[in-house]
Amino acid sequence: MANKKVMIAMSGGVDSSVAALLMKNQGYECIGATMKLFHNEDIGVPREHTCCSLDDVEDARSVAFSLGMPYYVFNFSERFEEDVISRFVEAYENGITPNPCIDCNRYLKFEKMYHRAIELGYDHVVTGHYARIEFDENSKRYLLKKALDPGKDQSYVLYSMTQEQLAHTIFPLGAMEKTKVREIAEENNLINARKHDSQDICFVQNGSYAQFIERYTKKKYPKGNFVDVDGKILGEHRGIIYYTVGQRKGLGLSFSEPMFVCRVVPENNTVVLGRAKDLFSKTLTARDINLISMDEIRKPMRLKAKVRYRQAEQWAVVEQIGEDKLRIEFDEPQRAVTKGQAVVLYDGEIVVGGGTIC
Secondary structure, X not given: OOOOEEEEEOOOOHHHHHHHHHHHHOOOEEEEEEEEOOOHHHHOOOOOOOOOOHHHHHHHHHHHHHOOOOEXXXXXXXXXXXXXXXXXXHHHHOOOOOOHHHHHHHHHHHHHHHHHHHHOOOOEEEOOOOEEEXXXXXXXXXXXXXXXXXXXXXXXXXXXXXXXXXXXXEOOOOOOOHHHHHHHHHHOOOOOOOOOOOOOOOOOHHHOHHHHHHHHHOOOOOOEEEEEOOOOEEEEEOOHHHOOOOOOOOOOOOOOOOOEEEEEEOOOOEEEEEOHHHHEEEEEXXXXXXXXXXXXXXXXEEEEEEOOOOOOOEEEEEEEEEOOXXXXXXXXXXXXXXXXXXXEEEEOOEEEEEEEEO
């Protein structure tokens, strides 16, 4: 493998830096690359706290330099605006809760960056994701598997990867514990050994999605009615972009018992509130599906499924009801199943695939 050429996607964080170090030590010919996804000033984001800031570029450049690797910054801001930010805004305007990190992996990291790597004559893209890729001789397919460190597993946000992308991607950290990764960074004096992991959506300041959307679109979203599940008016909301399914705080109303957002209905600009029990559902449908371990689900299968990143997997029966549609029935009702979020299917440690909840 020593003749293999790889491009390391470097975010400036400790994970991608250690991934670069490991590949270098295994004798790969490496270059480092950071995606410039937006101009911080344009979206009012401070330089620190985000995964694509100037500080992060300098950290990535410094690590690449210390490892003796060429380093590039690719300006993908137009594509990012089109495929991530615009989709994010449009989803909220339509009462849907998007997952921009999945879109970023799908359209930028493993598509745009992968094509750039191929253009430059590099065989693989390497990232610091916690997940594993294996080739299965029986099915002749690449499999995406969970990381060995369950607390860090990122397979949920990678379900949209294609066979071609999996064939040309390496995840060096998939079999490692996070504590070991920090240890390696410390031992090798990497500048970001103690840097905190980024948590928030990189282009949203202070976690206020609605304020970001108003600033980005230069629009004010009309107020409307909060209604209960029977349609009775309960009060006035600030604009539908301020609410997502399962939300309890920030409603601005007081009730005798806790009330939650159950649905956002853009057609009549209402937000439906209900009790905790009203948030649960047993079935969902998903579209825009991507299957990894098989080309189609030919008959109903018992699998485990997750409807959000931090959720524990739940048993369900999964049926493919069209070329691009899944129906999933859970054994137990699930809380706050949300349109626009991903449902990801697991068979043990193997990612079967997933789709967007509709």
